[in-house]
Amino acid sequence: MNIIRAVTWIAGIVICASVFLLVVHLSANNMEFSRYNAGWNGTSSFFFDLDRHQTIDIRKPGELAGYPGNTTLLIIAPHRAPTTEELAAYSAFLKDGNTIFLADDFGTGNAILAGIGSRITILPGNLSSLDRAYPDPYSVIVYRATEDGPVPLPVSLALNRPAPLEGGSSLMLSSVMSWVDLNGDKRLNLGEGMGTFPVMTTETVGSGRIIVLSDPSIFINSMYSQAENANNREFLKTFASPKGPLLIDQMNSRSADANGFSGILHVLRNTISIELIIIGALLLGTAWAWKKKAI
Amino acid sequence: MNVKRRYVIVAVFFVGILAALAGSIHSPLLYSLEKDLFPSPFHINAEALKDQGLNSTSDVLPDVQDFIDFSGPISLSIQIHDIEQARRDLERFQKSRGSIKNLIVKLDMNESEIAEIERNSALQREILESLMNTSVTLESLQLMEIQYHSENNQDMATTVRLRGEEIRKKVKGLNTQYRNATEKVTQSAKKIGLNTTRNEESSAAVDEIVRTIENPAATPVVVRDTVLIPGDERVSLFLRPETGEYRDVIEYMGISLTLRGNTTLRANKVPIVLYMDDLPLATVQTDNFGYYNAKIPIERTKAGAHTVYARSPTSRSVNRTLTVTAVDSATFLNVSKPDTSGLVNCSGSVMANYPVRSASVEILWDDSHVLVTKTDARGEFIKEIELPPGRHTIVAKFSGSGYPINPSESKTVSVDVSLTPGYEPDYGLILIIIISAIILLLSAAAARWYLRRMTNKVLPAPDPADIPGTSPDDEDSPGTLEDLLEDKNETLGAGYARLLREQGLTAASRKAYEHLALRLARDMRVKRYRSLTAREMARTCRGKPYCSAFARFIAIYERVRYGGQVSVKDQTVFETAMNSAEDLMEGEHH
Numbered sequence: 001m002n003i004i005r006a007v008t009w010i011a012g013i014v015i016c017a018s019v020f021l022l023v024v025h026l027s028a029n030n031m032e033f034s035r036y037n038a039g040w041n042g043t044s045s046f047f048f049d050l051d052r053h054q055t056i057d058i059r060k061p062g063e064l065a066g067y068p069g070n071t072t073l074l075i076i077a078p079h080r081a082p083t084t085e086e087l088a089a090y091s092a093f094l095k096d097g098n099t100i101f102l103a104d105d106f107g108t109g110n111a112i113l114a115g116i117g118s119r120i121t122i123l124p125g126n127l128s129s130l131d132r133a134y135p136d137p138y139s140v141i142v143y144r145a146t147e148d149g150p151v152p153l154p155v156s157l158a159l160n161r162p163a164p165l166e167g168g169s170s171l172m173l174s175s176v177m178s179w180v181d182l183n184g185d186k187r188l189n190l191g192e193g194m195g196t197f198p199v200m201t202t203e204t205v206g207s208g209r210i211i212v213l214s215d216p217s218i219f220i221n222s223m224y225s226q227a228e229n230a231n232n233r234e235f236l237k238t239f240a241s242p243k244g245p246l247l248i249d250q251m252n253s254r255s256a257d258a259n260g261f262s263g264i265l266h267v268l269r270n271t272i273s274i275e276l277i278i279i280g281a282l283l284l285g286t287a288w289a290w291k292k293k294a295i
Numbered sequence: 296m297n298v299k300r301r302y303v304i305v306a307v308f309f310v311g312i313l314a315a316l317a318g319s320i321h322s323p324l325l326y327s328l329e330k331d332l333f334p335s336p337f338h339i340n341a342e343a344l345k346d347q348g349l350n351s352t353s354d355v356l357p358d359v360q361d362f363i364d365f366s367g368p369i370s371l372s373i374q375i376h377d378i379e380q381a382r383r384d385l386e387r388f389q390k391s392r393g394s395i396k397n398l399i400v401k402l403d404m405n406e407s408e409i410a411e412i413e414r415n416s417a418l419q420r421e422i423l424e425s426l427m428n429t430s431v432t433l434e435s436l437q438l439m440e441i442q443y444h445s446e447n448n449q450d451m452a453t454t455v456r457l458r459g460e461e462i463r464k465k466v467k468g469l470n471t472q473y474r475n476a477t478e479k480v481t482q483s484a485k486k487i488g489l490n491t492t493r494n495e496e497s498s499a500a501v502d503e504i505v506r507t508i509e510n511p512a513a514t515p516v517v518v519r520d521t522v523l524i525p526g527d528e529r530v531s532l533f534l535r536p537e538t539g540e541y542r543d544v545i546e547y548m549g550i551s552l553t554l555r556g557n558t559t560l561r562a563n564k565v566p567i568v569l570y571m572d573d574l575p576l577a578t579v580q581t582d583n584f585g586y587y588n589a590k591i592p593i594e595r596t597k598a599g600a601h602t603v604y605a606r607s608p609t610s611r612s613v614n615r616t617l618t619v620t621a622v623d624s625a626t627f628l629n630v631s632k633p634d635t636s637g638l639v640n641c642s643g644s645v646m647a648n649y650p651v652r653s654a655s656v657e658i659l660w661d662d663s664h665v666l667v668t669k670t671d672a673r674g675e676f677i678k679e680i681e682l683p684p685g686r687h688t689i690v691a692k693f694s695g696s697g698y699p700i701n702p703s704e705s706k707t708v709s710v711d712v713s714l715t716p717g718y719e720p721d722y723g724l725i726l727i728i729i730i731s732a733i734i735l736l737l738s739a740a741a742a743r744w745y746l747r748r749m750t751n752k753v754l755p756a757p758d759p760a761d762i763p764g765t766s767p768d769d770e771d772s773p774g775t776l777e778d779l780l781e782d783k784n785e786t787l788g789a790g791y792a793r794l795l796r797e798q799g800l801t802a803a804s805r806k807a808y809e810h811l812a813l814r815l816a817r818d819m820r821v822k823r824y825r826s827l828t829a830r831e832m833a834r835t836c837r838g839k840p841y842c843s844a845f846a847r848f849i850a851i852y853e854r855v856r857y858g859g860q861v862s863v864k865d866q867t868v869f870e871t872a873m874n875s876a877e878d879l880m881e882g883e884h885h
Contacts, residue, residue: 011745015309134345160338160339177408217337226342
C-alpha cells in the first residue's frame, strides 16, 4: 500500500510540474510591451518590480477620479487615440494637481497631449546618434539637461528608437552628435541636421503636470533588466515609487495586451465575478473529492 | 469509475501535456533574451547587438581634437620660419586627415559636423602649405636680390624683385580665406564640444604671416635665429616634476622677457613653443606678465631621458631633462563563441598604471596570422576574426612601442570552430531534450512499476469480508463448487469424476480449475480472482511450494480446455497435475 501511495505521489508531482510549466508557458505571450511578455520586448520585469501596495491599474476612465494631488498616472505606449471620456478623465486628473507621465514614440500620444491642452508634440522620425549604447544609431544615449526636474533624473539614459520632442521644458537631451533619421536609413543625409534633441520634456497644464518621454521602449525587459542599463532601471524604479499612489493606465496601453490562453487567463484574473465563480467551483470540486474519498 | 478508465484518462492527459510542450519547445516563451531575434518595428533587441563593435563620440572626438589642433603649431612654425618643423607637422597633419577621412567613411558621416571640420581643415592645410612655400621662395629671392645687389647686377636684382612682388600678390586674400575656414571649423567644432583655441590662434598667425609677406619692409621677416644661444635667459623653462610615468602630468612653466635698449621687459602675449627632443610638444601663450604654464600628460614618450626646451619668437631657453620611467602593462583578451560562419569577437583591454589609449594591439591567432587593432580612449579594443573550422589559439600582444610602457601579452585563448560548416550545436536545446527524456523515462518506469503491481493485485491484509468465499454475499463465490466441496463433503477427485461422467472432460476440467483457483485466491488473498486469466492466477502464487505444480496444472488445463481434441494421454497428465497441485495445497494448509 505504501509503495502504491509513493508511486501515486511521484506521478502526481510529475503531472503537477507539467501542468505548472504548461500554464506558465501559455500564460505568457510575445506581444510588444505586454506586461505578460517575459521576452526581450515585453515589460514583465518592470511590472514585476512595481510595489503592489502603491500601484493601481486603471481600466476605466471613472477609476481616475478622486485621487489627491500627489498621484502619478503612467501611460506606456498608447495604441489608439483616446476616447472623449478618457480625455475628460485625464483633464480632470490633471486639474486635481496630479501628474501624467506619457511614454510614447509612435505619435498616438499626440492625441492625448492635444486633448489635455499640452503644447508638447512627439515629432516623427527616429532619433539617431553617434553616442549610442549599442552598435546601432537608434540606441541613443541621452543626457540630463537640468538638475531641477520634477522627478529625479539620472546623468544619462539609454533609449531605444526614441523620437524627438517639441515644446515644454527639456529634462533629457541627446548629445550634439545626434540627428533625426527622417528616411529610416540609419544614416545622416542631407536635410538631417546634427544637434541636440529633447527626448524628455515637461510642462504644467492647469494645476497638474505632464511629463513626456519619447521612448516607451525604456520599459522593455532588454532595456530595463540588463546590467549596463542600470541608469534606466534606477530611474524607472525611483519614478515608480512616488510619494503618492502610482496609477498604471491599462485602458489605452500596449502593456495591457494579451492574447490566446494568456488573454483568457488574464481576463479571469482581472474579472472579480468570474474569479469568485471559479474559486467556488474549485472549492466544491475539492469538497466532492474529499467526500468521495471519505466514503 | 473503473480503474483502467481512470488510468487511461491520466495517461491521455499526461501525453497531452508532453505533446503540447514538445510542440512549442523550439520557440518557448520562457526564452533567453539573447536568442530571441525576431524583428520589431518599435525597438531593437539590445541583447542581440551586444557582441558588435561600438563607436561613439568618446572614441572619435580625441582624434578630431588632435586634428584641428595641428594648424596652431604649423602656423607658428611658418611665422618663425622654422620651415623644417612646419614640413614635419604638415606631414603629420596629412596622415591625421587620412584617418579622419576613413572614420567619416566608416561611420557614414559625410554630412556631419566632423566631415565639415575635415573639409575646412584641409583648406587650412592647403593655405598653410602655400604660405610656407611662399616664405621659402621669398627668402631665397631675398638672398638672391642681396647677392645681385652686391654684384651690382641691377637687371637681375630688378627681375628677382619683380618676381618677388608677383609671388606676394598671390598671397593676397589667403588670410581671408583662412579666416573663413577657421570660422567654419570653430563653428562645427564648438557644436560637438571641441576646444578650438589653437585653431583660432592659427588664424592670427596666418594674418601676421600674410602681412609679413605683403609688407616685408614694414615688418622684417623673423628669420629662424640660428645663432640663438641656449640659455640666454630671455625665456626660461622649469619642469615639475622632472620624472614621471605614463599619463603622469608634467607642468611646464617659465617667463619670457624682451630687451628694449637697456631695458628688459616682460614679453606678454607671445607664443612659446615647447620642444621635446627637438620636436614641438605644445604651444602656449604668455600672460600679461610674461608667464606661461602648460600641464601635459606623458603619453607617447619613450622611456628614458628627454631634452626639453622652450622657444619664444626670438629666444630659446636652456635645455631641461625630463626622465620618463617605463611601467609594466597587462593585456586582457576575451573571445566570444564562434558563430555559424566561424566569426569570433576578440575584445579586451590594455592597462598600465592607467588604461593605455590609442595603442596598437596585435591579435595573433594560431601563431601565424596577425591582425592589428587599436585601443580606444578607455584602453579597450575589439576585433572580429573569421576562423576556419578546427581548434585555434588566440593571443593579444601589446608591444609598448612608442610608449613608456613595457610590452605584455594576454593569456592564450582556445577556440573551437565546428567542423560542420554552418552547424553549431545548440547546447540549450540538447539539455532540454535530455531533461525531457529523463522525465519521460522516469514517468514510464514509474507507470510500468505501478501497472505491474496492479496486475499482480496482491493486496496485503485485506478485510476478511473481501476474501472470496468468506462472505455469504460474495459474488465471486461459485455456488456449485462450494456445494460440491462443503455441503456434500465431496473431494476434488470425486467431484471431478462425477462431472466427467455427467458433462464431459471440458466441464470437469473447468470445475477443477475453479476449485484450485478459489483455494489459491483464498490463500493469496486475491480479490476478484475471476477477472484474472488462468496464467495470471498462476503468477500470483509465487513463493508458495505448490506454485510450480499449479503452473503445470494450468499449462495442461489450457490444452485440455482450449486445445480441441484431447487424447487419453492428455487427460491422464491433467488428472496427475490436478492431484499433485491439490496434494501440495492440502499439505500447505496442514
